[in-house]
Amino acid sequence: MKLWIMRHGQAHAMADSDPQRTLTARGHQEVREMAIELIDQPLEAILASPYTRAQQTAAEVVDVIGYRRAVATVPWLTPDDAPMAVLDFLAERSEKELLLVSHQPLVSQLISLLVEGNRQGHYPMATASLACLQLDFAAAGVAELLSLQAPAELRR
Template sequence: MKLWVLRHGEAEPHAASDAERRLTAHGREQALRSAAVLLGQPLQMIVASPYVRAQQTAGLVHEALGFDKPLHTVPWLTPDTDPQHVIAELDRLGLDNVLLVSHQPLVSCLVGMLEKGRPQGPPMSTASLAELEGDWPLAGLMSLRSLFHP
């Protein structure tokens, strides 16, 4: 299995709620630079948080890749979701090549959990893209292959 974990691009500092924060122009550029890393990857699904900035980031990636399947929005990719819950959802999907678009602290915690079995992963700035690989999406059983920071 190959799992790609993308943090949304830079977002506005304020909005009516955290979920409504939109990408800045710089955040859109960051998302497109990360999308370029994914060119040629045989993604089966793009899964995103329902928050506006993650939806915008996923939409930019979707368009840049010319992805022919719909974007999947799920409630289990919000900032404070337990990484173990995300791992269980990934297992249910049963796919081999997936992109997740989410937020801090979840993205770092998830990468750490999958790679080392504990929720202390690498720092991931806006639009950072982690590539993990392993036989199963289980805690401590995946390898961090690359980490791209635009």
């Protein structure tokens, strides 16, 4: 499986609740810039956190890449979910190419768990960062990190 992991774009600091925070104009732009990396990738599914900023991020990706399926909203991709629980859900997936749209600290902890077998590795995931991992099956410590890019790196 090729697993893409994207952190939501920059979001407003204030809202009635954390799940309701929306993307800023810059957040929309940085997601669109990063989504270009996914053009021509044969994504079979996009799974996103139910939080507004993750839903908006997924919608921008869909628009940029011309994705024709619905984005699946899953409750196990929120900021405080356990990376091991995500791994359990991934083990049930059959897709060969999958995009997860989520939050910190979950995204960096999940990458660490997949690559190193623990959650202590340091994988910086600025807003709208995109990581690509290759794994034969969903288990701790078996993935190869193919790439990890932040929007700022694209502007060099």
